[in-house]
Amino acid sequence: MSQSNHSIVRSLVLLIFILTAFSVFADSGAKVSGRVIDANGAAVSGAVVQLSSKEGAQLSTVTDEKGNFTFNQLSAGDYLLQVKAAGFSNQVEQFKLTTGEEHKLDVSLHVDSVTEQIVVTASGDPQSVDETAKSVSVVDSRQLERRDDVSVADALRLVPGVRVEQLGGPGSFTKILVRGLRTADTSFLVDGIRIRDAADFNGSINPFLEDLFANNIDRAEVLRGSGSSLYGTNAVGGVINLVPKEGAGPTRYTFGFEGGGLGQFRETATISGSLREKLSYSIGAMRYDVNDGVHGDDVYRNTNLGGHVRYNIRPNISIRSTIMFSDGFSRLADSPFPIGPAGNEFGFALGAGPVVGFVGDATNPDSFRFADFFSGSVALAHQVNDVYSYQVSYQNVYTSRFFTNGPGQSAPAIQFGISDFVSDSNDIGRLNTFNVTNNLRLGKYNLITGGLEYEHESFTQDFTSPFFSNPRTTDTQSSLAFFAQDQITAMDGKLYFMAAFRSQAFFLSNPQSVPQVQNIDIKRAYTGDGSVSYRVLPNTKLRSHVGNSFRAPSLSERFVFFQGTRIGDPFLQPERGISFDGGIDQTFANNKVRASATYFYTRLQQIITSTALFHETNGKGALSRGLELSLEAAPYRGFTLNSSYTFTNSHQVLGFPILTSDNTTIPGGVSFPSLSVPKHSFSFEANQAFAHGFNVNFNLYAVGQHDFTLFDPIFFSEVLFNFKGYTKAALGGSYTRNLSESKQMTFYGKIDNLFNQKIQDEGFLAPKATALAGIKFRF
Numbered sequence: 098m099s100q101s102n103h104s105i106v107r108s109l110v111l112l113i114f115i116l117t118a119f120s121v122f123a124d125s126g127a128k129v130s131g132r133v134i135d136a137n138g139a140a141v142s143g144a145v146v147q148l149s150s151k152e153g154a155q156l157s158t159v160t161d162e163k164g165n166f167t168f169n170q171l172s173a174g175d176y177l178l179q180v181k182a183a184g185f186s187n188q189v190e191q192f193k194l195t196t197g198e199e200h201k202l203d204v205s206l207h208v209d210s211v212t213e214q215i216v217v218t219a220s221g222d223p224q225s226v227d228e229t230a231k232s233v234s235v236v237d238s239r240q241l242e243r244r245d246d247v248s249v250a251d252a253l254r255l256v257p258g259v260r261v262e263q264l265g266g267p268g269s270f271t272k273i274l275v276r277g278l279r280t281a282d283t284s285f286l287v288d289g290i291r292i293r294d295a296a297d298f299n300g301s302i303n304p305f306l307e308d309l310f311a312n313n314i315d316r317a318e319v320l321r322g323s324g325s326s327l328y329g330t331n332a333v334g335g336v337i338n339l340v341p342k343e344g345a346g347p348t349r350y351t352f353g354f355e356g357g358g359l360g361q362f363r364e365t366a367t368i369s370g371s372l373r374e375k376l377s378y379s380i381g382a383m384r385y386d387v388n389d390g391v392h393g394d395d396v397y398r399n400t401n402l403g404g405h406v407r408y409n410i411r412p413n414i415s416i417r418s419t420i421m422f423s424d425g426f427s428r429l430a431d432s433p434f435p436i437g438p439a440g441n442e443f444g445f446a447l448g449a450g451p452v453v454g455f456v457g458d459a460t461n462p463d464s465f466r467f468a469d470f471f472s473g474s475v476a477l478a479h480q481v482n483d484v485y486s487y488q489v490s491y492q493n494v495y496t497s498r499f500f501t502n503g504p505g506q507s508a509p510a511i512q513f514g515i516s517d518f519v520s521d522s523n524d525i526g527r528l529n530t531f532n533v534t535n536n537l538r539l540g541k542y543n544l545i546t547g548g549l550e551y552e553h554e555s556f557t558q559d560f561t562s563p564f565f566s567n568p569r570t571t572d573t574q575s576s577l578a579f580f581a582q583d584q585i586t587a588m589d590g591k592l593y594f595m596a597a598f599r600s601q602a603f604f605l606s607n608p609q610s611v612p613q614v615q616n617i618d619i620k621r622a623y624t625g626d627g628s629v630s631y632r633v634l635p636n637t638k639l640r641s642h643v644g645n646s647f648r649a650p651s652l653s654e655r656f657v658f659f660q661g662t663r664i665g666d667p668f669l670q671p672e673r674g675i676s677f678d679g680g681i682d683q684t685f686a687n688n689k690v691r692a693s694a695t696y697f698y699t700r701l702q703q704i705i706t707s708t709a710l711f712h713e714t715n716g717k718g719a720l721s722r723g724l725e726l727s728l729e730a731a732p733y734r735g736f737t738l739n740s741s742y743t744f745t746n747s748h749q750v751l752g753f754p755i756l757t758s759d760n761t762t763i764p765g766g767v768s769f770p771s772l773s774v775p776k777h778s779f780s781f782e783a784n785q786a787f788a789h790g791f792n793v794n795f796n797l798y799a800v801g802q803h804d805f806t807l808f809d810p811i812f813f814s815e816v817l818f819n820f821k822g823y824t825k826a827a828l829g830g831s832y833t834r835n836l837s838e839s840k841q842m843t844f845y846g847k848i849d850n851l852f853n854q855k856i857q858d859e860g861f862l863a864p865k866a867t868a869l870a871g872i873k874f875r876f
Contacts, residue, residue: 126170126197127171127172127173127196127197128167128168128170128171128198128200129148129168129171129176129178129202130166130168130200130201130202131166131201131203131204132160132166132203132204133166133180133182133204134203134206135185135207135208136205136207136208140164140165141160141182141185142160142161142162142163143160143183143346144160144164144166144180144185145157145158145159145181145182145345146158146178146179147178147179147181147215147343147345148171148176148177148178149177149179149223150171150174150177150223150413150480150486151174151177151536151544153222153478153480153487153488154172154412154413154415154478154486155223155343155407155478156168156374156409157344157374158345158371159345159347168412169412170411170412171194171412172194172412172480172482173194173195173196173198173483174193174194174480174482174483174486174538175192175193175194176193176194177189177191177215177225178191179214179215180204180206182206184786185207186206186207186208186211186213187212187214188204188206188207189214189225190202193541194483195483196483208731208734208735209689209731209732209734210688210689210731211688211689211690211729211730211731212731212737213225213226214226214235214237216229217318217338217340218233218286218318218319218320218324218338219231219233220582220584220595221289221534221546221582222536222544222546227638228593228630229630229640230594230595230630230640230641230642231320231322231642232258232320232321232322232640232680232693232697233318233319233321234256234257234318234319234727235318235319236252236253236255236256236316236317236319237315238314238315238316238342240252240782241314243784243792243794243831244829244847245845245847245869247267247310247311247385248267248271248306248311249306249309249310249314249317250263250271250306250309251311253273253319253337254798255739255741255782256319256741257695257726257727257741257742257743257780258275258321258695258697258743259273259275259335260272260273260277260773260774260775260800261273261798262773262858262859263307263858264458264858264859265390265391265430265458265861265862265863266387266391266395266397266863266864267361267385267387267390267864268385268397269307269397269427269430269861272303272306272773273303274334274773274774276321276322276334276335276699276721276745276747277334277721277722277723277745277746277747277771277774278333278701278719278747278771279299279334279719280299280301280303281297281299281300281301281331282333282335282648282674283301283331283335283336283337284301284329284331284332284335284336284337285309285336285337285339286339287339287341287472287474288339288340288341288405288417288419288474288476289340290474290476290490290492290530290532291328291331291492291530292421292472292492292494292528293330293331293494293526293528294470294494294496294526295494295496295526295527295528295554295555295651295652296498296524296526296556296557296652297526297651297653298651298653298654298657299653299705300331300649300651300653300654304468304496305423305468305496307425308399308425308468308470309339309421309423309470310383310385310401310403312365312381312382312401312403313341313342313367313379313380314340314341314342315340315341315342316340317337317338317340318338318340319337320335320336321335321695321697321725322334322644322678322697323624323626323642323644323646323675323676323699324336324644324646325599325622325624325644325646325647326580326582326597326599326624326625326626326644326646327580327582327597327599327626329550329578329599329601329649330601330622330647330648330649330671331648332646333647333648333672333674333676333699333701334676334721339421341379341403341404341419342369342381343377343379343405343407344369344378344379344405344407345369345370345377346370347370348368348369348370349369349875350366350367350874350875350876351365351366351367351368351873351874351875352365352873352874353365353366353872353873353874354873355845355871356869356871357869357870358864358866358867358868358869359388359389359390359391359395359864359867360386360387360388360389360390361386361387361867362386362388363385363386364383364384365382365383365384366383367379367380367381367382368380374409375409376407376408377409378405378406378407379404379405380402380403380405381402381403381404382400382401383399383400383401383402384399384400384401385397385398385399385401386399390864391862391864392430392459392862394428394460394462395427395428395430395460396426396427397426397427397428398426398427399423399424399425399426400423401422401423401424402420403420403421403422404419405417405418405420413480414477414478415477415479416475416476416478417475417476417478418473418475418476419472419474420471420472420473420474421471421472421473422470422472423468423469424468424469425466425467425469425470426465426466426467426468427465427466428460428461428462428464428465429460429464429466429500429502430458430460430461430507430861431458431459431460431464431509432458432808432861433455433456433457433458433807433859433860434455434509434807434809434810435454435455435758435807435809435816435818436452436456437450437451437452437453438453442513443811443812445756445760445809445814445816446809446814447812451760452756452758452759452816454758455807455816455860456513457862458860458861459507459509459510460507461502461507461510462503462505462507463502463503463504464501464503464505465501466498466500467497467498467499467500467501468496468498468499469495469496470496471493471495471496472493472494474492474493475490476488476490476491477489477490483538484537484538485535485536485537486535486536487533487535487536488532488534489532489533489534490530490534491529491530491531491532492528492530492532494527494528494530495526496524496526497524497525497526499521499523501520501521502517502518502521503517503519504517505517515810515811518562519563520561520562521560521561521562522559522561523557523560524558524559525556526554526555526556526557527555528552529552529553529554530550530551531550531551531552532548532549532550532551533549533550534546534547534548535547542586543583544583545582545584546582546583546584547581548579548580548581549577549578549579549580550576550577551575551578552577552578553573553574553575554573554574555571555572555652556572556651556653556656557570558653558656558657570609570610570656571609572608572609572655572656573652574603574605574655575603575604576601576602576603577602577604578601578602579600580597580599580600581597581598582595582598582626583595583596590632591632592629592631592632593629593631594628595626595627595628595629596626596627597627597644598624599622600621600622600623601621601622601623601647601649602621603619603621603622603671604619605617605619605667608655608667610656610663611663617667617668619650619668619670619671620670622647622649622671622673624644624645624646624647626644626645627642627643627644628641628642628643628644636683636688637681637682637683638681639680639681640679641678641679641680642676642677642678642679643676643677643678644675645674645675645676646673646674646675647671647672647674648672649671650669650670650671650705654666654669654705654713655667655669655713657713664712664713666712666713669705669713669714669715670703670715671703672701672703672704672705672718673701673702674699674700674701674702674718675699675700675702677697677698677699678696678697679696680693680695681693681694689731689732690728690729690730690732691728691729692729693727693728694724694726695726696722696724697723697725698721698722699721700718700719700720700721701718701719702718703715703716703717703718704717704719706752708752708753716752718749718750719747719748719750720747720749720768721745721747721774722745722746722747723743723746724743724744725741725742725743726742726743727739727741728740735786735787736783736784737782737783737784738781738782738783739780739782740779740780740781740782741779741780742777742778742779742780743777743779744776744777745774745775745776745778746776747771747774748768748770749768749769749770749772750766750767750768751763751764751766751768752765752766755806755815755816755817756814756815756816757817757818758816758817758818758819770803771804772803772804772805772806773803773804773805773858775800775801775802775803775822776801777800777801777822778800779798779800780796780797780798780799781796782794782795782796782797783796790832790834790835791830791831792830792831792833793828794847795826795827795828796826796827797825797827798824798825799823799825800822800823801822802819802820802821802822803819803820803822804817804819804820805859805860818860820857820858820860823854823855823856823857825850825852825854825856825863826850826851826852827848827849827850827851828847828851829846829848830845830847831843831845832844832845836876839876840874840875841874841876842873842874842875843873843874843875844870844872845870845872845873846869847868847869848866848867848868848869849864849866849868849869850863850864850865850866850867851866852866853865
């Protein structure tokens with residue numbers, strides 16, 4: 098790290114101590130108490146009550162046997178109170194506290210209304226979904242459990258505007274594409290702090306998506322549209338924030354086991370609770386095994402751990418820490434490849450024959466992936482008074498991917514005489530992020546946020562084979578960003594406006610892999626963001642959002658080698674994009690139905706792309722626009738329905754000519770449909786909770802046809818194929834039996850790919866109909 102970077106870190110650490118010292122001036126004395134009841138006025142005991150201040154404080158408790166709850170010694174400010182209880186829809190209340198006020202609030206829960214949610218991703222501070230001026234969806238822990246979702250990708254599959262691809266069975270390489278853009282155009286957060294793989298070719302978390310499990314996750318918040326002004330690099334098409342569970346009440350334990358088709362076995366264990374409302378904790382451990390997979394000899398293993406601890410020094414001062422760990426192992430498959438007629442299988446690559454189809458993926462017997470991921474963060478939040486609050490955070494992300502390929506070959510490779518490439522490669526990424534955020538309330542309706550973010554990343558690459566090897570090198574880069582945001586409400590809360598700005602500088606002083614290049618001048622990234630919403634009627638909200646965004650060139654794109662040749666470019670400039678969306682949200686039928694419609698438009702003005710010889714360069718970007726429709730309903734007791742439809746018209750510029758599967762050639766420089774992006778996608782979920790502990794869930798995900806290019810394994814030429822659409826449905830059921838007042842036993846099962854369809858994403862075969870069953874104990 099350079100001397101200037103050391104100075105930045107020292108300055109941030111000094112600022113942390115200065116800000117912490119202000120805690121002695123905290124303004125406390127307010128109190129919130131109340132009672133949680135059902136529609137008949139009966140007390141609801143054991144309900145989880147979460148109190149969030151827009152200035153940064155967060156507290157949790159559970160109601161007693163009479164439904165009562167209390168929060169003491171609170172600072173003045175604006176608050177959101179969310180109540181969750183089994184069998185009821187979530188309820189959110191908003192209010193303002195003054196110094197010394199004793200605020201009483203009774204909350205009535207309902208079983209036949211749409212769930213209300215608190216989100217933080219849209220603005221960086223707590224808001225109800227009804228307040229936000231941006232397109233935000235929430236997948237909460239109830240949905241995760243009733244669908245028995247294992248991975249984060251599974252959890253996001255039904256979200257409007259989100260395209261999920263898993264290239265094979267469970268544990269296979271996974272892609273998440275938002276609004277017709279690329280996988281690297283989505284930023285992932287854990288507890289509000291960005292996570293990335295510094296060794297990824299695009300600097301995203303994409304290589305670990307198959308290893309991110311819905312373990313100890315309270316909810317996933319999905320912001321669609323630009324988010325770089327708040328969250329920096331990669332937040333081009335959207336932001337996905339994984340919010341950990343907050344412990345509350347007495348210590349509770351959960352143990353579960355499930356097994357089924359594909360040789361799947363999963364064991365889970367969790368512990369959560371709180372001590373005197375000072376220390377809250379939640380820890381989840383999971384082991385997941387796939388022993389057979391799609392081809393009968395696929396193997397995937399993963400040990401996963403998630404934890405979250407919060408200590409409230411005082412009601413207005415808290416320290417929290419969140420960790421996420423994954424240790425994955427898998428046997429890999431050879432990718433699908435185009436093929437010509439018998440006797441001239443690869444003549445098309447030389448212009449001497451036609452393409453007649455493609456050969457599907459097949460397991461490579463001695464090709465393996467070992468992947469370790471760790472993310473750990475600690476944050477101090479302090480609400481000094483009703484005017485000023487701040488948060489200081491630090492996060493470390495470590496990633497390691499080791500690939501080894503031996504001389505053994507898959508059946509197609511043997512059949513067509515394809516040589517296997519024996520090699521070992523190891524990519525290691527390290528990411529350290531410091532963040533200081535300040536909130537300043539100027540009057541009743543104006544909240545200003547400003548802060549600094551420093552990030553230091555390193556990329557270590559090591560490659561060996563019998564033919565050539567690259568020396569082990571480590572390259573680093575740093576960035577320093579200033580960001581600011583202003584939120585204004587007017588007209589008694591009917592009108593909401595937000596404007597944000599970010600300036601980010603990059604430092605690349607002395608690359609180890611290119612010692613002759615020093616002190617590279619990299620263009621600074623500037624982004625701006627604005628959103629506005631207006632509540633026309635009590636149940637009708639109009640909203641719009643516009644912003645530009647960026648993705649910083651990764652260390653891999655700058656310095657990576659391929660077959661002994663450098664294909665990276667140290668002088669790459671950041672990618673740039675601009676996006677707009679506008680829509681309407683409507684609730685009706687006494688809050689039993691919520692409908693939304695959104696038009697979106699995104700243009701990638703400049704991207705990083707590969708030439709025909711795989712060299713990295715800046716080039717023209719893509720254009721994506723479309724429409725998102727969603728409906729949520731709770732028409733009667735125990736029944737909920739969610740549905741969405743997305744139309745996406747996404748195009749990208751072809752950098753060089755390409756052959757199609759119908760043996761025509763598309764010239765370079767033209768616009769054609771973006772890879773892996775279908776024009777039409779549809780999702781549907783219906784859930785019925787019956788009396789006496791029974792529950793039935795049906796969900797469905799349908800996509801239209803999509804294009805993708807396959808490489809031939811001899812000459813590495815590309816052929817563009819069109820893959821047909823599919824419908825994937827799942828049916829699940831559970832029965833929960835109360836063994837005592839505090840002990841439960843749940844039996845559950847589901848059938849995935851219920852209609853037993855043949856599904857291929859990018860030519861990779863997905864599992865046919867697969868059954869799973871399990872048991873879970875809570876006490």
